[in-house]
Amino acid sequence: MRYSKFFGKTQKETPKEAVAVSHKFLLRAGFVHQLAAGLYEFLPLGFRVLAKVDQIIKEELAKKGVQHLLMPLVHPASLWKETGRYDKVDVLLKFTSARGTDCVLAPTHEETVTDLARRYIHTYKDLPVVVNQNQWKYRDEIRATGGLLRTREFLMQDAYSFDRDKAGLDESFDKMVAAYHSIFARIGIPVVVVKADSGTMGGSDSQEFGVIADVGEDRIMLCDKCDYKANIEKAESKFEVHKQDKEMKPMKKVEGKDIIGVEALAAHLGVPVHSTTMTLLFQADKEIVAVMMRGDYHVSETKLRNYLGCKNLNLTTPEVVKKITGAEVGYDGPVNLPKGIRIVADLSCKDRINFEAGANETHFHNLNVNFERDFPTPEFADIREANDGDICASCGKGKLQVKNSIELGHVFKLGTCYSEWMKANFVDNDGKSKPIVMGCYGIGISRLIAGIVESSHDEKGIIWPKTVAPFTVELISLGKDEAVLKRANELYEELLEDDVEVLYDDRDESAGFKLNDADLIGIPLRILISSRTLEKESVEWKERSEKEAKIVSLKDLKKNYENFIAR
């Protein structure tokens, strides 16, 4: 392709909306254009990258026997009502067709794929099977951010496995995890795999594939001694145990007016932060639960939700707090709560003696509170979000470090929830009808592109890995010298003959202009011809990832190129 005829040009100035590095470079270099919030057009450069990633994913999955298919973007609402997700998924865009049918734009495809399964899978002999599609999704996010990092409409690879039992699912799952590793390895992006929560998808044993980057919205914890890795929502750590009093002291009510935050409170009361207690009232489905957390930790709502086994979990409103405790928010405590309120305390609260807690009276706290004596001993559970620097629960030695990560892929063992909701059953070899055991596996393809840029760039622009670069070679001619232009044109034709994906910058522009554009676009190999190089029957050879260029003679070009590709 001649750059002079190419659709989509570079820009010198960064559009003001771009904050994330990937967003800036992808816009400036002409890979994408923003149509509206969270909606992007892929220009020829961007589309070429998208197509390559798409292709790599399909090839790697096919190697594992995964079969490709394609399901619609528009679904009848009835399908979503079957699983109950019609009213539950808040990013679901609902609309009515011209014929008056209620429809949704698919944010994911469990419903349609399970519908296909119940139509086409009848016997255990049809199992196991894994199907995949790379299809657009629409999620009506309230807030799209960071360019391609979080869009409303995005291309996603989503595969679904069907097995006759749990053991089969484990096998399919492992196969898909292996496929994901080969996909990311082939693309050349370093991924970190962490344990994660399965969220509204349902299921268990979920793992996230992410790339570490400051702009990432996920926080993951990595142990610096062992290979324990987990999303912060799930991470398990050891809490520091502090020396406790031997004897219980009498409980004492003290004033702490207008003191916000545990640190200020601890200072005011003259007690260590770890002996303070936050008591939070949660609405867990229909039940109200009081949650006690040691002052130096925060509640992991994910852990709490999993422990309680509830679907919806929210903090109660200040009005409800007032009604239940009789006090303003901020003074809730476990003592004198109305009878029947379930109390769950984090493990870090256990074995404490003489701790602080809110007094359920505006402006007042209790000191020297004790379990059993002052209120019924609560249930204890790990509902704590690990702090940066906590000791790893897995090896007991290393420290957990928090890193930001961009979630690129997510795999879940769904089990039988969808097949039960939608009656996708098969007849097993014992003659009994059983629900199909499912797994699902997704990669955000458009987000992956942003992830690649986030993890592979320098101050001048993008550095594309060879496998997904929009072109493999950028050929640049410098100057107006007839001989140079002639040789460059010949070389361009030769490269095309050899099926090399080449972008030929044939524009009549200054050297700096063209070289800066090349750095920005980030094509892995740059071959430059000028009168200076032509004198020596050679070209300048510069790999985007290398600092220095070298001179390669024209007759050795092909050999060098073959080596470059093979590397």
Place this chain on the structure above:
RNA sequence: CGGGGUGUGGCGAAGUUGGCUAUCGCGCAUGGUUUGGGACCAUGAGGCCCUGGGUUCAAGUCCCAGCACCCCGACCA
């Protein structure tokens, strides 16, 4: 969903207490000089100053309403 911010040629911006023909840089077109790290000269094209309403002799500028986009937050008691 809460808070904050921004809307002016394709991009980035300036535009004072309301005032005369809406300004600058980049980009674009034409001609010429240049060509190894975003060259230069000359000429030129390109505007519903987000939309609607209002105030005024006069509105890019003030007021009201709306729309769009961006950022932060959305449990920390």
